[in-house]
Amino acid sequence: MKWFLRVLVGIALAAAASVATAQGEQFIPLLSYRVGPYAAGGSGYFGGAIDYFTLVNMNGGINGVKILWEECETEYNAARGVECYERLKTRHGGASTVEPLSTGIAYGLFERVAQDKIPMTTNGYGLAISADGRVFPWVFPLGTTYWDQAAAMVAYLGQKAGGEAKLKGKKIAFLYHDSAYGKEPIPVLDALAARDGFTLIKIPITPPGNTQESQWLQVRQQNPDYAILWGFGVMNPVAIKTAAKLGYPRDRILGVWWAGSEEDVIPAGAAAKGYVTAAFSAGGTNFPVMQEIVKRVYGAGKGNLEDKSRIGSMYHTRGVTYGIMIVEAIRQAQAHFGKGKVMTPEQVRWGLEHIDLTEARLKALGASGLFPPVKTSCADHEGSGMVKFQQWDGKEFKTLTPFMAGDRAFVHQMVVQGADKYAAEKKITPRDCSKEM
Amino acid sequence: MGFFFEVLIAGLLSGVMYSLVALGFVLIYKASGVFNFAQGSLVFFAALTFVGLMEHHLSFGVALVVTLLVMIAVGLAIERFVLRPLVNQPQISLFMATIGLSFFIEGLAQLVWGASVRGLDLGIQDEPIAWISDRTGINISKFDLMAAGIAAVLVIALALFFNRTRIVRALRAVADDHQAALAVGIPLQQIWAIVWAVAGFVALVTGLLWGARNGVQFALTFVALKALPVLILGGFESIPGAIVGGLIIGATEKLAEVFVGPYVGGGIEGWFPYVLALMFLLVRPEGLFGEKIIRRI
Numbered sequence: 001m002k003w004f005l006r007v008l009v010g011i012a013l014a015a016a017a018s019v020a021t022a023q024g025e026q027f028i029p030l031l032s033y034r035v036g037p038y039a040a041g042g043s044g045y046f047g048g049a050i051d052y053f054t055l056v057n058m059n060g061g062i063n064g065v066k067i068l069w070e071e072c073e074t075e076y077n078a079a080r081g082v083e084c085y086e087r088l089k090t091r092h093g094g095a096s097t098v099e100p101l102s103t104g105i106a107y108g109l110f111e112r113v114a115q116d117k118i119p120m121t122t123n124g125y126g127l128a129i130s131a132d133g134r135v136f137p138w139v140f141p142l143g144t145t146y147w148d149q150a151a152a153m154v155a156y157l158g159q160k161a162g163g164e165a166k167l168k169g170k171k172i173a174f175l176y177h178d179s180a181y182g183k184e185p186i187p188v189l190d191a192l193a194a195r196d197g198f199t200l201i202k203i204p205i206t207p208p209g210n211t212q213e214s215q216w217l218q219v220r221q222q223n224p225d226y227a228i229l230w231g232f233g234v235m236n237p238v239a240i241k242t243a244a245k246l247g248y249p250r251d252r253i254l255g256v257w258w259a260g261s262e263e264d265v266i267p268a269g270a271a272a273k274g275y276v277t278a279a280f281s282a283g284g285t286n287f288p289v290m291q292e293i294v295k296r297v298y299g300a301g302k303g304n305l306e307d308k309s310r311i312g313s314m315y316h317t318r319g320v321t322y323g324i325m326i327v328e329a330i331r332q333a334q335a336h337f338g339k340g341k342v343m344t345p346e347q348v349r350w351g352l353e354h355i356d357l358t359e360a361r362l363k364a365l366g367a368s369g370l371f372p373p374v375k376t377s378c379a380d381h382e383g384s385g386m387v388k389f390q391q392w393d394g395k396e397f398k399t400l401t402p403f404m405a406g407d408r409a410f411v412h413q414m415v416v417q418g419a420d421k422y423a424a425e426k427k428i429t430p431r432d433c434s435k436e437m
Numbered sequence: 438m439g440f441f442f443e444v445l446i447a448g449l450l451s452g453v454m455y456s457l458v459a460l461g462f463v464l465i466y467k468a469s470g471v472f473n474f475a476q477g478s479l480v481f482f483a484a485l486t487f488v489g490l491m492e493h494h495l496s497f498g499v500a501l502v503v504t505l506l507v508m509i510a511v512g513l514a515i516e517r518f519v520l521r522p523l524v525n526q527p528q529i530s531l532f533m534a535t536i537g538l539s540f541f542i543e544g545l546a547q548l549v550w551g552a553s554v555r556g557l558d559l560g561i562q563d564e565p566i567a568w569i570s571d572r573t574g575i576n577i578s579k580f581d582l583m584a585a586g587i588a589a590v591l592v593i594a595l596a597l598f599f600n601r602t603r604i605v606r607a608l609r610a611v612a613d614d615h616q617a618a619l620a621v622g623i624p625l626q627q628i629w630a631i632v633w634a635v636a637g638f639v640a641l642v643t644g645l646l647w648g649a650r651n652g653v654q655f656a657l658t659f660v661a662l663k664a665l666p667v668l669i670l671g672g673f674e675s676i677p678g679a680i681v682g683g684l685i686i687g688a689t690e691k692l693a694e695v696f697v698g699p700y701v702g703g704g705i706e707g708w709f710p711y712v713l714a715l716m717f718l719l720v721r722p723e724g725l726f727g728e729k730i731i732r733r734i
Contacts, residue, residue: 035544037655039552178704199707206707208659210651213447214694219697221440234656237554237622241650243580246447247565263554267652271563287682307553 015387017130025068026342028053029088036075037208038233040263041315043100046071048319051293052327054302062330063339068092074105081105082112089116096330096348097121099322103181106139113138119349123322124257124280128184128411131382132419133353134430135327140352140381142325143374144255144280148385150185150228150407153254153278154192156389157226159401168197171224175215175231175239182230187418188308188411189228195410209235212242220246224303229255236264237272244271251391260315265392267385278387281321281371283397285312288366291321314397319369325375328365329355353378370405378433385411443575444663444695445688447702450581452687454650454726457643458664459671459679460591461636466673467599468632469520471528474535477661478542479637483508484644486556486630486651489550501641508637511542522623525615554654559645584646588680591642595635595676604628612674666710670717672727681725686710 033042042104072084105204130136131326175358176182193200250276333351376383386403465473490500565576610618671682694706
């Protein structure tokens with residue numbers, strides 16, 4: 001009986017200790033995926049976020065408040081993602097914010113996070129109209145949305161053609177993952193095609209996309225001036241290899257940022273040379289913050305990536321980018337609600353609406369050039385809309401352009417219209433941002 | 438008309454790749470009458486082991502031999518630890534065991550070699566052959582022709598192995614009734630071990646070719662989905678059926694996607710082969726080359 005009592009006491013003490021720890025720490029649940037078809041992306045992204053959180057903690061936390069995280073394996077599965085969210089949202093004193101890195105899981109959480117009042121970030125994915133904070137107060141597609149990316153792609157292709165007006169009469173093939181994710185930019189591309197006078201040839205690819213001869217034969221038949229590739233996972237290297245097999249030039253293919261990582265081009269081998277993609281953050285370890293992660297985090301043996309060659313890869317720096325934005329939001333919230341205090345989810349949401357990562361601030365954080373300046377507000381949960389373009393040279397991505405935006409006013413008008421329509425359908429009364437500080 | 442033939446040829450060459458996957462299923466089905474749910478996982482495991490060994494600075498040839506030995510060992514282990522305890526159990530039990538096996542192999546592969554996506558270069562050019570392009574306007578890659586050649590050699594070798602040896606009759610007996618086969622002295626365990634080892638070898642060849650095309654990553658497990666309509670159409674226990682089925686499925690799905698797809702919004706390639714296979718099921722339930730099952734009532 002004695003041993004049983006000892007175990008009980010032990011459990012009670014451990015539980016008390018865990019609560020005590022959580023009380024002084026800012027808890028962030030990570031709905032990660034490290035196994036399954038998208039494991040390479042998930043492990044890189046969440047590895048980057050954890051590396052940055054570790055660095056912040058090593059530097060004393062956010063004004064003394066350490067970050068506490070717990071991972072839950074979703075395998076990129078929407079049902080599992082929702083289950084993970086439900087399991088973690090009340091742990092360690094409650095979740096401050098959540099990041100699922102999956103459009104499917106994010107769709108499953110839209111209404112839950114609003115009900116639970118926990119802000120959800122969807123950095124570089126999700127629903128574009130959720131950038132309108134009036135209608136989506138709890139969702140933050142920080143940085144850029146698919147709509148802004150699509151507009152930036154058209155602007156980039158316009159530049160290549162010698163000006164956006166020169167796109168008139170051109171043909172652009174749009175090869176997309178036949179899912180909500182792949183269809184998301186179609187409204188913007190259709191609207192820009194109508195405005196600029198180019199022909200948009202839409203070619204769906206059934207997921208997972210491990211054979212694409214039919215689609216690229218159609219491309220070969222139509223011979224478009226450019227092909228936009230809106231893929232994910234195995235679809236990307238297969239697209240590049242099939243294009244090569246059928247003789248379509250890779251430097252005329254423009255990939256979405258989820259088709260713009262080392263994991264997308266390395267499997268395609270030599271066929272990927274010359275392939276161009278969009279990116280919402282830069283890769284590499286030249287940035288001071290990345291060098292600090294390498295030196296201090298990995299130097300102390302606390303790095304999250306098992307394969308050290310992936311430090312500074314596109315997915316890894318995207319994770320670091322996410323980490324910087326979240327930490328900055330919490331820092332902003334603390335500046336408003338009390339330095340050195342653990343912020344509630346509502347307070348973190350306030351912080352997310354007041355991110356002001358200027359060029360000077362990015363420089364101070366050692367992240368100048370890693371991603372563009374971001375300034376959010378009550379109405380604008382995106383804060384940037386800028387994208388850069390890069391080209392795979394067979395060994396690494398070379399930058400082709402600085403961070404640039406497409407026609408943001410054009411996209412913004414579509415976002416507001418879409419959000420208002422959503423609000424009417426769901427009977428949501430949009431917030432009056434002029435009354436909020 | 439030239440474009441039609443280009444689509445047709447591309448479809449037939451894709452079909453060869455589907456046939457390679459289907460062959461692995463056929464082997465196991467012939468030996469146990471069970472659909473091996475784990476075949477896609479074996480393909481993934483084989484390719485991942487091969488590139489993993491290459492990353493450890495083994496030469497191509499050594500990595501190939503070591504992977505082959507690993508796959509044979511995996512086949513033998515499956516027979517010893519999964520199948521042998523299930524002798525005389527209903528076939529659904531064996532099928533369920535292969536489902537469990539599939540998840541185990543996927544997890545094991547990622548545990549041992551990690552989840553990173555790897556490239557695989559077999560040194561075969563995957564670009565249009567200029568000589569053919571210049572004369573016909575049709576783009577055919579050397580890789581596709583090599584894959585077709587490898588599939589042909591594999592089919593001939595397997596056909597000889599199973600038809601020129603006494604294994605073929607033993608296979609039929611084992612698949613029909615484990616207990617009866619054992620009763621007449623057929624070494625069931627030995628037969629299963631041989632067949633699973635050969636299936637491991639086929640998985641390795643399939644994994645190398647698909648891995649070179651798609652990259653070595655978890656999505657290789659999905660190639661099994663491409664084999665299902667091929668098997669329904671060609672017959673689950675026929676090696677020639679896997680080849681003919683693959684060619685028919687490959688050609689029709691490409692022709693349908695390119696020439697019918699645009700009228701219905703595209704994206705029909707994913708389900709069209711299944712519709713075709715279902716239509717075949719209605720008129721020929723055993724598939725084109727499958728054995729007609731006659732039972733006494």
